[in-house]
Amino acid sequence: MAKSVDFNLRARKFRKISAVFQFLVYVFPLIFFIPFLETLNLVTWSQGLDLVKMPLTLTYFLVIIAIGLFHTYVTYRLPDKFDRSQTGQNSFNAKIKFHYFGTIIFTIAFNFLVPFIVNSQCEKYGYILPSMQGDKPLMTLFFSHMGSMLVFSVFSYIFFVRFYEVGIGNIPYTKKQMQVGLYSRNLLSSSFSVIGIICIITAIVSVPDNYQLGYKKLVATILVSIIFGTVFFMITQFVLTQDTVETIKKIQDVTVSISNKNYNIAPIQMENRSELGLIIQNVNEMRQITNDILYDVQTSAKITDENSKKGLEDLYATNKDVELITNVIYQVKDEMENQLKEVRNVQKSAEGITGAITTLNQAIEVQASGVTQSSAAVEEMVANIDSVTKILEKNSISVKDLAKACEEGQKSVDLTVKIAKDVVSESHAIKESSAVLNSISTRTNLLAMNAGIEASHAGEAGKGFNVVAEEIRKLSMQAGVQSKQIDNNLAALYEALEKITTSISGFENQFKVIHDLAQTVSAQERIISQAMEEQSSGNQQILDAMQSINQSTVEVKDEAVNMFESGKSIMQEMTNLTNVTNSVNNYMAQVDNYSKMITNSVQNNIDANNETADSLRNLIRQLDSFDLSRMKY
Numbered sequence: 001m002a003k004s005v006d007f008n009l010r011a012r013k014f015r016k017i018s019a020v021f022q023f024l025v026y027v028f029p030l031i032f033f034i035p036f037l038e039t040l041n042l043v044t045w046s047q048g049l050d051l052v053k054m055p056l057t058l059t060y061f062l063v064i065i066a067i068g069l070f071h072t073y074v075t076y077r078l079p080d081k082f083d084r085s086q087t088g089q090n091s092f093n094a095k096i097k098f099h100y101f102g103t104i105i106f107t108i109a110f111n112f113l114v115p116f117i118v119n120s121q122c123e124k125y126g127y128i129l130p131s132m133q134g135d136k137p138l139m140t141l142f143f144s145h146m147g148s149m150l151v152f153s154v155f156s157y158i159f160f161v162r163f164y165e166v167g168i169g170n171i172p173y174t175k176k177q178m179q180v181g182l183y184s185r186n187l188l189s190s191s192f193s194v195i196g197i198i199c200i201i202t203a204i205v206s207v208p209d210n211y212q213l214g215y216k217k218l219v220a221t222i223l224v225s226i227i228f229g230t231v232f233f234m235i236t237q238f239v240l241t242q243d244t245v246e247t248i249k250k251i252q253d254v255t256v257s258i259s260n261k262n263y264n265i266a267p268i269q270m271e272n273r274s275e276l277g278l279i280i281q282n283v284n285e286m287r288q289i290t291n292d293i294l295y296d297v298q299t300s301a302k303i304t305d306e307n308s309k310k311g312l313e314d315l316y317a318t319n320k321d322v323e324l325i326t327n328v329i330y331q332v333k334d335e336m337e338n339q340l341k342e343v344r345n346v347q348k349s350a351e352g353i354t355g356a357i358t359t360l361n362q363a364i365e366v367q368a369s370g371v372t373q374s375s376a377a378v379e380e381m382v383a384n385i386d387s388v389t390k391i392l393e394k395n396s397i398s399v400k401d402l403a404k405a406c407e408e409g410q411k412s413v414d415l416t417v418k419i420a421k422d423v424v425s426e427s428h429a430i431k432e433s434s435a436v437l438n439s440i441s442t443r444t445n446l447l448a449m450n451a452g453i454e455a456s457h458a459g460e461a462g463k464g465f466n467v468v469a470e471e472i473r474k475l476s477m478q479a480g481v482q483s484k485q486i487d488n489n490l491a492a493l494y495e496a497l498e499k500i501t502t503s504i505s506g507f508e509n510q511f512k513v514i515h516d517l518a519q520t521v522s523a524q525e526r527i528i529s530q531a532m533e534e535q536s537s538g539n540q541q542i543l544d545a546m547q548s549i550n551q552s553t554v555e556v557k558d559e560a561v562n563m564f565e566s567g568k569s570i571m572q573e574m575t576n577l578t579n580v581t582n583s584v585n586n587y588m589a590q591v592d593n594y595s596k597m598i599t600n601s602v603q604n605n606i607d608a609n610n611e612t613a614d615s616l617r618n619l620i621r622q623l624d625s626f627d628l629s630r631m632k633y
Contacts, residue, residue: 010166011169012167013167015079015164016076018076019072019073019075019076021157021160022071022072022156022160022164023068024152024153024160025068025103025153025156026065026068026072026103026107026153027064027068028152028153029107029145029148029149030064030065032148033048033145033148034048034049036145037051040207040225041209041221042137042141042207043131050127051118051121051122051127054118054121056121060114060117061114064110064111067106067110071099071103078092078095079167092171093174093177094177097179100161100179100180103157107157112146114141114145115138115144115145115146116142118141119137119138119141122137131207131208131209131210132208133208133209139206143206146199147198147203148196150192150193151193151196151200151229151233154193154236155232155236158189159239161185162243165271165272166269168273169269169271173277173278174278175278178273178274178278179273180273180274181274181275182240182274185274189236189237190237194233197226197229200225200226200228200229204218204221204222204225205218243272246271247276247280248276250269251268251279251280251283254283254284255283258290265287267288297619304612305617305620309613319599319603344578387440438480438487440479441480442476442480444475445473445477448469448476449473451466451469452466452469478527482527
């Protein structure tokens with residue numbers, strides 16, 4: 001910030017100096033108007049004052065001075081409005097170019113009219129210059145004033161440009177925006193100086209009185225004017241040449257520093273807005289760009305070197321990690337192979353379970369069929385028991401009738417034969433009933449045996465049914481025993497009847513026996529009836545149990561079907577798991593191959609990183625030989 005303030009103070013100082021010389025470009029011809037005419041022997045001091053005091057001449061001189069002051073002020077303030085944007089830069093350089101050439105054009109234009117105004121004033125007021133010996137002074141005034149302007153104004157203009165360009169040296173420009181090039185400066189200064197000297201010589205030889213002084217005096221005066229003009233020309237050329245030499249020396253100093261790898265130098269101050277200024281801009285830009293590039297490369301190289309070291313360490317660590325990963329992959333691969341074996345074993349077990357479920361399902365179907373058949377047999381047995389019960393009811397009635405007949409037989413012997421016949425007739429029915437009862441007993445025994453066998457097939461669920469079947473078998477055996485007893489009693493009855501028919505005398509005793517036997521039969525009938533009722537109740541329980549077994553069998557069958565379907569699903573899932581395990585095993589093999597590729601790649605990177613590190617260290621050594629800085633000037 002301090003450097004910027006110093007630069008601004010220095011710029012304003014040179015702009016003030018340049019303002020003085022710009023103003024002198026306008027007024028130098030006016031200041032030297034009288035002295036120059038007196039040197040040419042055209043007027044004396046008093047005559048020159050008379051010419052200047054003329055109203056129009058004095059007014060015109062004041063106008064030129066005012067215009068010069070205004071133009072100088074505008075040119076001085078112009079850099080204060082520069083906004084450093086591209087548009088502002090273009091506008092500023094265009095305005096500077098206008099003011100540069102405007103200073104020359106306006107000075108020539110306004111001073112061009114001075115001789116005509118002075119001559120018109122002389123004619124208006126009848127002022128005669130004695131040195132002209134009656135000739136009009138217009139041409140002499142014209143050449144003398146133009147010569148004075150070209151010599152002195154060019155001198156002031158060169159200094160104006162010189163100091164002003166120092167004052168605006170921080171404002172960049174392009175080749176198209178360049179105000180006055182070296183060739184133009186030298187050409188204009190040389191041309192104007194030569195033309196000025198020629199004008200001065202022409203003015204000297206145009207004064208008639210100079211010929212009265214002799215040729216030596218005339219030649220001396222001309223030589224003095226030439227020397228005077230040449231001195232100013234030489235000073236002008238020296239200033240231009242010195243400016244060029246100093247600028248080239250600054251460029252040379254920078255290039256020498258750059259060639260010595262020293263970029264830590266301040267940029268060249270641009271004090272010449274010509275081709276040399278463009279060179280300075282390019283050199284400064286090149287130095288700054290090269291410095292920044294080298295600095296960035298140096299910084300990047302050091303950072304890259306550090307990162308390379310860290311990257312190398314990371315690569316070594318990565319290599320170790322990859323080795324650990326590879327070991328883990330091998331372990332996972334082994335585990336996957338073991339898992340595949342276990343999955344295949346489980347698949348075989350699942351197949352066995354499915355087969356067992358299929359066998360169980362078939363057995364359940366057989367059991368369901370057997371239970372259905374058993375239920376039908378039990379229902380048939382219940383129906384037979386009902387028939388036996390009805391027969392027993394009939395037998396009970398017959399026994400009651402026999403008992404009543406026995407009681408009535410004691411009252412009337414006459415009725416004995418009839419009753420005996422009735423007994424014989426009834427005994428036939430009893431015999432038939434006994435045969436039926438014996439058949440029922442045999443069939444019941446057979447059904448009880450079948451029920452026991454089916455109960456054994458039913459397993460745990462048939463234990464209660466087995467007990468009932470055993471009870472039915474016992475009752476059947478009892479019924480058989482009773483049937484045999486009935487047969488025996490009937491045989492005895494037959495014998496008694498034969499005796500009755502043979503001898504009526506022993507009828508009473510036999511009748512008592514029959515009466516007793518009738519009572520016994522009645523008691524046995526009651527026992528058989530009770531047994532049949534219990535058998536019927538037990539058979540109903542058996543039938544209910546068989547229905548429950550049948551329902552349970554149906555439910556078990558349904559569950560077996562579900563288990564079979566679930567077994568199929570398990571088999572499918574086990575197949576899928578086997579496929580997935582095979583796929584994972586294949587992927588693990590691919591990962592193993594990839595891990596080997598990564599290991600090789602990491603090793604290649606390590607080798608390449610080592611080579612890069614060596615190259616970076618060499619580059620850093622080369623860059624460290626440069627004197628670089630991040631400072632922006």
